[in-house]
Amino acid sequence: MKNRKNLPVAALRAFEAAARHGTLTQAAEELAVTHGAISRHVSHLEAVIGTPLFEGARNRPKLTPEGRVFGFALTNAFDQIDDALRLISRGDDSILDVACLSTFAIRWLVPRLHDFTARYPRYDVRLATDDRSPRSPVDVQIVVLEPGTAIPEDCTLLFEEQLGLVVAPSAVPGFAPGQTDTVRLDALPRLETRTRPHVWHEWSRLAADSRTTPPRQSRTFDHYHLTIEAALSGLGVAIAPWHLVAGDVASGRLVAPFGFHMSEHRYGVRVARKGRRKTQHFIEWLKAAIAEFPEPTC
Template identity: 80%
Template sequence: MAALRAFEAAARHGRLTAAAEELSVTHGAISRHVSQLEMLIGTELFEGPRNRPKLTAEGRVFGFALTAAFDQMEDALRIVGRGDDSILDVACLSTFAMRWLIPRLHDFTAKYPRYDVRLATDDRLPRTQIDVQILVLAPNIALPENCSPLFQEQLGLIIAPKLRMIGQAASIPTVQCCLDWRRERARMYGKSGLG
């Protein structure tokens, strides 16, 4: 179990040093656990130089699966061991909270008065305390088993009326939308990884 936890943290952070910091062990301990796990399953999980190892494709898949499994176990423990079930911890992006969620909270609390919603728009809450997480996923990412789509985001171009009127809209270069999902996920979840 220690080797699985060590690898999961290393995969989530992308760095053995960060995993060692999270688990309060040495870099060498994480490295040994990962090596033992690789030998046990017969698959290389990291590749590249020892001072800058990168996850292999198998390592990314295995790391994601382990994070999901550990999250489910933590959720089960929290559900069973939580004394106060009237607080609903919700995590989401701050812009989403301001423009969509907060305007609807009054209706929610009127319909479900037993719940007090505690909103986190950064990584203040440990992922083990989050009851509901609203996040943006890249279009090509499959929804995890315990996820439900809220809605599909649609992006569009807004043009100044004077450009439209003088027929210059067609001459505007195509804008390519390219979000760095890893950076956005790291910004959203901080060092704790996916929640």
């Protein structure tokens, strides 16, 4: 449809709501119109595009395959419109969209967010934890900078990562902090992470660990927070960044017999639009929280 003046916007909204809810009744409630109005809009849209979007009994219609595809596309389109309106409107200063990796959110950011919200109660922090680049625009994105990459112009460096081998004391009875009984540790499964498959090789290089004996067993998890939980449960030995396990090491739930070594990964923060008060407040708070974070003592 090349002439956008003829786009049946009301019909598109009605069908999108009906497709998303799966019923015309719920769509009517959301849009504050009658069931009959939704039905007429859907019928009009079907006539315009020449394709049935619903099928089956009139009291319990089901989406056709074409209807499912079109409904999904419309929902994405309306979501993008909502995001764009929120970004350009003057009333979005109370909403702060933050994106970061899921493990960083779970094990570092979320436990500290109460402090930010207490300091700045006017902001509604909305956290996106996709392990890929965010699909929708965000105000602040906490990123991991790969080794050898330059710091982007729109990025501020936060801290450098430190890696350590960690294990639950319960996995090696009698094993105490400060011990380096590699034979006993080698008998445990290695806990690996799909999102960072080479971390054991990184650790061997950083710690000058020349052991080449393959592990008797390895267990792989989809995300780092699952790998760390497995280590806490005594399922094996993991390589983990200090900022993700500092509390567990301090409490004795994990021990790091070989200490922590500076890796080549760095964490930074990027902002979509510079100079906005809400992003400045968040980044200032973030830097202060990181400055107060303890350094490893082992």
